[in-house]
Amino acid sequence: MAEYLLLINTDESVYAQPDIDMRxxxxxFRARHADVILGGAGLYGSDTATTVRTDxxxxxxxxxxxxxxSKEVMGGYYLIDVPxxxxxxxxxxxxxxxxGGIEIRPVMVRN
Amino acid sequence: MPAGANTTxxxxxxxxxxxxxEWAFVLAATVRVTGDLDDAEEAVQDAYARALExxxxxxxxxxxxxxLTTAAKRRALDLLRRADVSRRALPKLVGIEAAxxxxxxxxxxxxxxAGADDAENGVVVVADDRLRLIFTCCHPxxxxxxRVALTLRMVCGLTTxxxxRAFxxxxxxxxxxxxxxxxxxxxxxxxxxxxxxxxxxxxxxxxIDVVHLVYTTGHTAPEGAxxxxxxxxxxxxxxxxxxxxxxxxxxxxxxxxxxxxxxEARRASRTDAxxxxxxxxxQDRSRWDRTYIDKGLALxxxxxxxxxxxxxxxxxxxxxxxxxxxxxxxxxWRRIALLYDTLLAVWPSPVVELNRAIAIGFAESxxxxxxxxxxxxxxxxxxxxxxxxxxxxxxxxxxxxxxxxVAAYDEAIALSGNEREQEQLRRQRGAAGxxxxxx
Numbered sequence: 001m002a003e004y005l006l007l008i009n010t011d012e013s014v015y016a017q018p019d020i021d022m023r024x025x026x027x028x029f030r031a032r033h034a035d036v037i038l039g040g041a042g043l044y045g046s047d048t049a050t051t052v053r054t055d056x057x058x059x060x061x062x063x064x065x066x067x068x069x070s071k072e073v074m075g076g077y078y079l080i081d082v083p084x085x086x087x088x089x090x091x092x093x094x095x096x097x098x099x100g101g102i103e104i105r106p107v108m109v110r111n
Numbered sequence: 112m113p114a115g116a117n118t119t120x121x122x123x124x125x126x127x128x129x130x131x132x133e134w135a136f137v138l139a140a141t142v143r144v145t146g147d148l149d150d151a152e153e154a155v156q157d158a159y160a161r162a163l164e165x166x167x168x169x170x171x172x173x174x175x176x177x178x179l180t181t182a183a184k185r186r187a188l189d190l191l192r193r194a195d196v197s198r199r200a201l202p203k204l205v206g207i208e209a210a211x212x213x214x215x216x217x218x219x220x221x222x223x224x225a226g227a228d229d230a231e232n233g234v235v236v237v238a239d240d241r242l243r244l245i246f247t248c249c250h251p252x253x254x255x256x257x258r259v260a261l262t263l264r265m266v267c268g269l270t271t272x273x274x275x276r277a278f279x280x281x282x283x284x285x286x287x288x289x290x291x292x293x294x295x296x297x298x299x300x301x302x303x304x305x306x307x308x309x310x311x312x313x314x315x316x317x318x319i320d321v322v323h324l325v326y327t328t329g330h331t332a333p334e335g336a337x338x339x340x341x342x343x344x345x346x347x348x349x350x351x352x353x354x355x356x357x358x359x360x361x362x363x364x365x366x367x368x369x370x371x372x373x374x375e376a377r378r379a380s381r382t383d384a385x386x387x388x389x390x391x392x393x394q395d396r397s398r399w400d401r402t403y404i405d406k407g408l409a410l411x412x413x414x415x416x417x418x419x420x421x422x423x424x425x426x427x428x429x430x431x432x433x434x435x436x437x438x439x440x441x442x443x444w445r446r447i448a449l450l451y452d453t454l455l456a457v458w459p460s461p462v463v464e465l466n467r468a469i470a471i472g473f474a475e476s477x478x479x480x481x482x483x484x485x486x487x488x489x490x491x492x493x494x495x496x497x498x499x500x501x502x503x504x505x506x507x508x509x510x511x512x513x514x515x516x517v518a519a520y521d522e523a524i525a526l527s528g529n530e531r532e533q534e535q536l537r538r539q540r541g542a543a544g545x546x547x548x549x550x
Contacts, residue, residue, distance in 0.1 A: 002205065002300045084205040084302035085252055086310070106299045 001081050003038065003107035004088040009072040010100040012045055017098075025096035026076075033080070033091055040078035072100040079107070122166040125175060130159060133176040134268030135353070139240035140180045142303060144187040146203035148265065148293050151183075154190060158183035206243070206302035241266075242357045243303045249318040250301045257292035258321050264289055266353075267346045277328065277343055315358065316421070319367045322350045323423060326371055331529065339381070347371060355410075366414035366424030372407035373430035376400040388535040392439045404434045422458040425450055444474035461490040462498075469502050477509035497526035501536060508543045516543040 014020060022042075030037060049066045066073060078095065082088050085104070092102040117125070137158065141151040158179045172178040248261040256278070263269045263277065275285035295301070306314040329343025351368040358364045380394040411431055414424045429450045436442040451467035464487055472480020484503050493499045504519035520540035527533050 004300075084300045084304070085250075086302050086304070086306060088300070089252075090307075104299075 001083055002088075002109070003079060003081050004085075005105045005107055006040075006078040006080060006088070006092050006095060007074055007103040007105065008076045008078075008095060008097055008100070009103060010075040010097055011072050012075070014098040015045070020098060022096065029094060029096055032094065036080045036082050036087075036091060038079040038081050040076065042076040043074060046073045075100075116168055117166060117171050119167050122163060122171060125166065125171045126159060126162050129162070129175040129179060130268055131349070133179060135241045135244060135266045136176050137179045137183050138265060138268070139244040141183040141187050142204065142244065143207055143240065144184050145191065146207045148204070148296065150187060150190050150194075152265070154187035155179070155183045157186045161186075204247075204297065204303045205300050206304040239305065241353065242305055245318055245354070245357075246305055246314060247296060247301055247303050249314075249321050250296070251314070251317050252299060252301055253292050253295060255320075255324075257288055257295075258317070259324055260285060260289050261292050262321050262350070263325065263346065266350065269346070273342070277340065312363070315361055315363060318354065319363055319421075319423065322347055322354065323367060323370075325350065326374075330374065331532075339378075344375070344378075348375065362414045362416065362418050363421040363424065365410045366421050366427055369407045369410035369414055370423045370427035370430060372403045372410065373427055373434050376403035376407065376434055382531075386531060387538075388531050390535070391433060396437065399434065407431065407434070420453070420457070422454065425454040425457065429454075442473070444470050448474045461487060461493050462496070464490075465493065465496075465499055465502060469505075472502075472506050472509075477506045481506040481510065495526055497523040497532070497536075499523075500526065501539075504539065504543065513543050516540075 015022070026042070030040075046066050049064075051063050051065060051067045053061050053063065053067075055061055078091075080088065080091055082091060085106075088104050092104055095102050134155070138151055138155045141154050142148060145151040145154065161182050162175075162179060166172075245262065245266055248265050249258045253261065260274050260278070263274045264271065269277070271286050271289060272282055274289070275282045278285070280288075305311075325343055326347035329340040329345075329347060331339065348371055351364070351371050354361075354364045355368045376399050377391075377394060379400065380396070380398040381389060383389050407427065408431055411424070411427050414420065414427065420428070429447055432443055432447050432450070448467060448470040451463060451470055454463050455467065465484070468480055468483035468487060471483055481503065484499065484506065487493055487499065488503075500519045500523035504516045504523065507513070507516035507519060517540055520536055520543060524533050524536045524540070527536065
């Protein structure tokens with residue numbers, strides 16, 4: 001078995017759409033994949049993000065906003081434990097997302 | 112010389128033959144022992160080297176594939192024993208255990224592939240192993256160019272140098288591309304497995320695209336002094352035949368192999384004594400290969416049996432119309448134009464529209480063809496495409512507008528990167544200009 005992080009990247013404008021019940025969709029998703037989901041959460045919007053950067057000389061700078069500006073932002077994640085990438089892709093295809101995409105990242109194994 | 116010994120020449124030929132026929136078979140079986148593509152590759156290379164050393168004295172074994180597999184597996188076990196386990200930063204290929212167990216029947220009938228006439232049980236598993244190897248190398252999580260490179264390296268056994276030469280990149284670039292792909296297979300957990308039933312058609316389509324790219328790259332080399340690259344077309348034929356053997360019920364695979372056979376049938380007449388391209392119109396049809404045409408037509412019948420045809424199947428059907436026409440003049444251009452309509456439905460693309468326009472130019476009139484072509488000239492992806500100007504030039508010649516034809520040929524020559532193709536275009540331009548000189 002291997003762990004994968006599913007990063008949900010969404011255009012935040014979908015949050016404003018009244019016809020989308022994101023909470024119910026994710027509850028149903030969690031129920032369908034309860035056996036492989038190790039964890040996961042939704043994140044508050046990008047306007048609440050804070051970034052700490054290094055300036056390269058050992059000092060850090062705190063700024064308002066995302067690390068990288070883009071149209072799609074990370075809106076949540078799941079950590080899953082499945083046999084292989086094909087299984088991870090199958091779960092990712094089932095994640096409720098409305099505009100954007102799911103990035104699948106294998107989690108490093110520590111011995 | 113002991114009994115059963117062979118000359119070095121015989122052995123070299125036998126090893127070369129086994130390399131070509133059995134590489135995938137041997138590698139796929141060895142991966143099961145190593146659980147890692149890199150180690151398996153090294154062990155298989157070592158087994159082939161050992162064959163060159165030992166076969167002259169001991170004789171060429173009756174079953175070279177089995178001999179090489181045994182030698183490679185033994186070498187793989189040595190490598191594993193010697194390897195410091197903690198050195199391995201990457202996990203093993205997943206799916207190996209499943210592959211080793213008596214696997215359930217593959218959803219696509221790989222079991223049938225072993226054939227009733229080969230009753231030996233092991234063959235079934237090996238057939239499955241090669242299929243696993245192909246699906247791993249052509250996984251959609253790998254970049255397309257990495258899939259092509261990996262397939263040529265792992266399934267066809269080309270060296271990294273050969274793969275680099277085929278795609279006109281430097282050897283270090285290709286080595287890095289292959290290494291990165293192997294690393295991703297291990298780290299991302301791309302399985303050594305035949306995909307699930309629900310994904311099979313999409314995944315087979317991905318494999319077909321890889322094989323087709325190898326064939327087309329070989330058929331008309333994008334650059335260089337020679338029109339085609341036999342090394343690549345031969346590998347593509349072998350890959351397509353292997354897929355057909357492993358996936359006998361897949362219609363799209365039948366369509367791919369039909370297309371390759373029906374195109375390959377015309378190979379002998381495609382170039383003249385100087386290696387210059389001979390256009391379909393001027394080819395000596397008596398030199399077309401009947402065996403390839405018959406095999407292609409039979410496969411095409413399988414491929415169109417009851418399903419919406421794939422892109423390559425429609426291309427094969429177009430090739431079949433040409434292959435079955437006794438002369439250029441008797442070509443059923445209306446049928447070809449209709450097939451291009453079908454093709455546009457499954458594969459909307461400016462290049463298909465261009466070919467459809469050419470068919471219309473023959474089915475109806477040069478003016479109708481030119482009108483459609485001129486409508487396509489605004490298409491951004493066709494602006495730098497030499498065939499659009501070449502096709503325009505052809506229509507203009509037929510309409511007697513020779514100065515415009517010469518200008519269109521000049522543009523096509525400037526846009527082409529293949530010297531043989533440029534030579535062909537220059538001759539056509541000469542002919543167009545020549546007519547004009549005679550009034």
